[in-house]
Amino acid sequence: MTFTWKTPPWQRNEDCTHMAVLVADVGRGQISFNTQSVRGDDATEALADLLMGPGGANGAAVLLPGLLAVVIRRGIDVMWMAQPPIEVSAAADGELNIAVAGAQPDEVTAFSAADAQSLLTRIHAQYGAGA
Template sequence: MTFTWKTPPWQRHEDCTHMAVTLVHTGGGNIATSATSLRGHDPTEALADFLMGDPGGRAAASVPGLVAVVVRRGIDVMWMAQPPIQVSSSASGEWTLAVHGVDEADVTAFSPDQVQDLLTRLRTAYPSR
């Protein structure tokens, strides 16, 4: 895959424009969240910043209990502290997310497979990272 950016988001010196909330199933139906602010012009660039710019992002991509990484446009400290994301599991083990109080166009949820796929493509394109 060829990335369209001239400067990768993790190498930019600009203000953060997005937030990411990592959702991890910790067992017993419990979901742990972790939030961070990111740079990028769109959700995919913000996810790339998370995966390549933050060592914790790469680690989160390989966590066995990863449910999703939810990227939201804009920075809202209250949203980061207590993200209004409801997670439920179906009988078949599939996760369903509901995000409350924001415009759906401002939120993108990336599945574990999508996160891992992007990380693999980024490592191929930027092997020295």
């Protein structure tokens, strides 16, 4: 796979443009949210920055025990980062429903843990594990 960016987001010297929320199951029906700001021109680039940038420790973010999903929101909002308005519920088919209150459809993207792992695998194939 070839990526369309000229410079990978984790190697850019620019301000953050998105917020990333790691959604994890911490047991007993409890969900935790861990937020940070990331760079990128779109949600996929922002996820790549999360995975490969300083906060992602070259992919360690997808190894987070109980990781369910990563929600990427365009723009930076400190209040949103402090308490993301995300609701997680189980669907009848075993999948997860992730709802984000007050978000426009084009400003929020949810990636499953499998999606994040797949992107990390593709990045490592293109750039090497030590990218």
